[in-house]
Amino acid sequence: MRRHVLIFGLVGGLLIATLQYTEYRFVIIEHSVELYSALVAILFATFGIWLGLRITRSRETIRETVVVREVLVPAEAPALEPFAPNTAHQQTLGITARELEILTLIARGFSNREIATQLFVSENTVKTHCARAFDKLGAARRTQAVQRGKELGLLP
Amino acid sequence: MRRHVLIFGLVGGLLIATLQYTEYRFVIIEHSVELYSALVAILFATFGIWLGLRITRSRETIRETVVVREVLVPAEAPALEPFAPNTAHQQTLGITARELEILTLIARGFSNREIATQLFVSENTVKTHCARAFDKLGAARRTQAVQRGKELGLLP
DNA sequence: GATGTCGTCATCCTTTCGGATGATTTTACA
């Protein structure tokens, strides 16, 4: 967190500096101000959003783990509408929350790339989670993983 | 979410516009470029962070409400009797019996090759059936086809 | 006999998946 802010400031300073530099070099063409403004705006906006998401992610995970413990009490209950994953099976198999999240997205028919964009991570990361989840489920394909997941009550 | 992005773009455009306007009015003092860059950067950064927080907060609340309901609503036995596919949907979509057969095998996690050996046909044939079924279901992937199939009551 | 549907099979080509492996960074917790 502290690091983020630091990097943020650093990047900002660098950007300003390079702007200042390049401005007096070769891009004194017309409309440079608006162009630069737009560029900087876009850059910092995306960065800001990314930062915001990143910061709040930690809180989310905390909430999720809490949730898991609460759900553990009613235990073996195949609920139907708001789905409650079978945490017993999940824990015995050692399937993490993130892996389960990706499994549900797989079950809903998304490709790895789509999942990656939805979760704001790289496709490689998704593939890693997939591989681990498949291994834990003893599945060789995503369709098989989905099937196993449904059998075990991990997926709706 | 879509709304957010829209507002975001709108605000961005407005900002740029006002920048462009004011620039030619009275603030052509020196160092305007860097000043503006910095200003825009800060503005958009904070806005981005705010947006990020906002987006994730809604997700969090959703999670929480789900939890509460899960704890309150207990069980409901899962019905498991011989499955009868929804022939109405099947016919309107023009899905043949063979295609449905292959879809069920896909849903059970088999690969094309495995399906081919099970049905005593070539893998190419299976792939053709797959392609046709996916087309009729509007699916791009087998997982998506399975999901659609379950939604339509074609698959158990 | 012409037409149409269905099932079968093929080839070519691109995209997606999955396995193996290693590395770095967060996060949680003792």
Place this chain on the structure above:
DNA sequence: TGTAAAATCATCCGAAAGGATGACGACATC
């Protein structure tokens, strides 16, 4: 503060899946 578990990302490579297209035979129907 150190450690273990999670999460993240990457690269290489082979396998699986998917798209497009053409073809052929069996059967039913008009």
